[in-house]
Amino acid sequence: MSFLIERADPSQIDALCAIERKAVQLFRGHPAWASYSAISIPPELLQQAIGRGLVWVALNEAAVPVGFVWLDTDAGDSVAGIAEIDVLPDHGQRGIGAALLEHACAWAGAAGYRRVDLGTLADVRWNAPFYAKHGFAVVDKDGPAFAYARERDRENGFPDHLRVFMSRPLSAPGRGEWTVWPAPAKLNLFLRITGRRPDGYHELQTVFRLLDWGDEVRLRLRDDGEVRRLGGIPGVPPPTDLAVRAAQLLQRHARAATGVNIERAGVPPGVDIEVTKRIPMGGGLGGGSSDAATVLVALNQLWRLDLTEDVLAELGRQLGADVPVFVRGRSAWAEGIGEQLTPLSLPSRHYVVLDPHEPVPTVALFQAPELTRNAPRATISSFVSGETTENAFAPVVRARHPRVAAALDWLGGFGQARLSGSGGCVFLEAKSFDRATAIAARCPVAFTAQVAMGVDVSPLRDALARHRGAERATRTTGGR
Ligand SMILES: C[C@@](CO)(OP(=O)(O)O)[C@H](O)COP(=O)(O)OP(=O)(O)OC[C@H]1O[C@@H](n2ccc(N)nc2=O)[C@H](O)[C@@H]1O
Numbered sequence: 159m160s161f162l163i164e165r166a167d168p169s170q171i172d173a174l175c176a177i178e179r180k181a182v183q184l185f186r187g188h189p190a191w192a193s194y195s196a197i198s199i200p201p202e203l204l205q206q207a208i209g210r211g212l213v214w215v216a217l218n219e220a221a222v223p224v225g226f227v228w229l230d231t232d233a234g235d236s237v238a239g240i241a242e243i244d245v246l247p248d249h250g251q252r253g254i255g256a257a258l259l260e261h262a263c264a265w266a267g268a269a270g271y272r273r274v275d276l277g278t279l280a281d282v283r284w285n286a287p288f289y290a291k292h293g294f295a296v297v298d299k300d301g302p303a304f305a306y307a308r309e310r311d312r313e314n315g316f317p318d319h320l321r322v323f324m325s326r327p328l329s330a331p332g333r334g335e336w337t338v339w340p341a342p343a344k345l346n347l348f349l350r351i352t353g354r355r356p357d358g359y360h361e362l363q364t365v366f367r368l369l370d371w372g373d374e375v376r377l378r379l380r381d382d383g384e385v386r387r388l389g390g391i392p393g394v395p396p397p398t399d400l401a402v403r404a405a406q407l408l409q410r411h412a413r414a415a416t417g418v419n420i421e422r423a424g425v426p427p428g429v430d431i432e433v434t435k436r437i438p439m440g441g442g443l444g445g446g447s448s449d450a451a452t453v454l455v456a457l458n459q460l461w462r463l464d465l466t467e468d469v470l471a472e473l474g475r476q477l478g479a480d481v482p483v484f485v486r487g488r489s490a491w492a493e494g495i496g497e498q499l500t501p502l503s504l505p506s507r508h509y510v511v512l513d514p515h516e517p518v519p520t521v522a523l524f525q526a527p528e529l530t531r532n533a534p535r536a537t538i539s540s541f542v543s544g545e546t547t548e549n550a551f552a553p554v555v556r557a558r559h560p561r562v563a564a565a566l567d568w569l570g571g572f573g574q575a576r577l578s579g580s581g582g583c584v585f586l587e588a589k590s591f592d593r594a595t596a597i598a599a600r601c602p603v604a605f606t607a608q609v610a611m612g613v614d615v616s617p618l619r620d621a622l623a624r625h626r627g628a629e630r631a632t633r634t635t636g637g638r
């Protein structure tokens with residue numbers, strides 16, 4: 159029997175939950191049975207993980223899910239965990255679990271994680287002995303590194319005396335291997351236009367709230383100096399793709415700048431680029447800009463250019479007004495055309511982000527005669543007090559795009575719904591994950607809902623720190 163492993167899709171949630179329920183039956187009669195059978199996967203958490211690309215599914219020849227693996231990246235800076243791995247009992251002994259495990263570990267290595275951890279039963283053949291065959295070793299579970307995992311075990315009521323914790327070390331991706339980088343989405347928590355510059359660009363004030371959810375950019379160095387886009391986005395030819403333009407701009411800058419040697423021995427100056435698009439295009443969530451920023455930041459590291467954040471932000475500004483905030487990687491108060499940034503520390507919030515499936519052309523909106531361009535200046539304190547929440551584009555978009563208006567109206571039934579950027583995506587702030595998922599679960603079929611968390615620091619900065627750490631560790635242990 160052959161099988162295929164690919165990223166899980168939200169439509170597979172029920173199937174994956176059913177696989178887990180069948181797989182747990184194998185523990186019947188084991189002392190852990192009572193606690194294992196009492197705990198099932200919360201579908202909303204699985205959906206959240208699928209939306210972040212942390213779940214892979216094994217499909218049989220009929221494209222039916224027969225197993226899955228779920229990675230948890232909340233455990234620590236450079237550690238990923240196996241949250242769940244299950245294969246249908248009648249599909250056991252065929253290498254499906256092993257392939258899923260290897261797939262998840264390969265992704266974690268490419269994303270700069272240094273270790274994969276898991277908790278399992280010591281005495282069950284397809285548990286600890288299986289993981290031991292795949293490079294995992296039992297660790298001292300009393301160590302501080304496992305406090306988080308044990309706390310989870312306690313919450314789940316798992317029998318501590320029967321459980322072992324295991325770790326597998328990962329090495330940094332080698333020269334010709336893929337590396338994986340996040341490109342988070344943003345929301346504009348308010349947006350005011352205060353004037354227009356002689357070059358036609360608008361002076362605005364906004365708060366960029368970075369999210370813990372977005373696109374995934376994959377980069378692989380090329381020896382021939384070329385920048386190649388694999389896959390590509392329908393309707394976006396590679397020369398106009400912001401990810402490609404960012405790589406080319408950085409390459410040109412590095413070749414022209416004094417003191418920067420892109421052709422330095424050992425660092426191939428070309429790159430293959432792949433992007434997994436999750437952020438709706440033309441949605442006001444800054445997807446293209448974030449892809450570009452991720453390419454700038456990641457290639458600065460991979461090409462060992464050592465350009466400063468200021469230089470990268472300025473290169474980003476040349477690509478688009480929204481790029482600098484993603485390069486700097488902090489939620490921020492913004493002025494100018496969006497490039498004058500003051501980092502903000504905002505209260506922890508979850509967001510229901512609704513895609514009405516109606517791309518809104520930014521340029522046309524900035525040109526709209528009815529757009530208010532002379533708003534009085536807001537202050538950070540007026541935003542913090544909750545007084546300033548309006549978006550200058552909202553009345554224009556409402557009048558021109560009925561689907562966006564309908565999305566605002568529907569979401570507005572649960573609280574204050576706002577437009578992000580020039581739209582068409584709209585969002586609502588919620589104080590808890592449960593509240594946000596409860597609203598998202600009721601989303602009408604005409605729209606798509608995503609729950610995301612606001613973050614002060616971009617996942618890109620975390621990824622950069624991870625990749626740097628992994629490279630340093632591999633260099634010092636002579637792993638490459
Ligand atoms: C409206 C905002 C709010 O965050 O976001 P989106 O809705 O695009 O996500 C941004 O200002 C969009 O930034 P971005 O999408 O990067 O814009 P750019 O590519 O630089 O510009 C596209 C076009 O929009 C107009 N533009 C853009 C920014 C600005 N401050 N004034 C403008 O007039 C210009 O006509 C420009 O040619």
Ligand SMILES: Nc1ncnc2c1ncn2[C@@H]1O[C@H](COP(=O)(O)OP(=O)(O)O)[C@@H](O)[C@H]1O
Pocket residue numbers: 391394398399400401433437438439440441442443444445446447449450520579580581
């Ligand atoms: N890598 C990319 N991802 C998304 N859009 C891109 C990309 N490269 C170029 N574009 C173009 O930029 C436009 C704006 O896209 P996007 O940044 O997703 O939305 P917004 O500016 O509304 O936040 C798209 O409609 C597309 O034509």
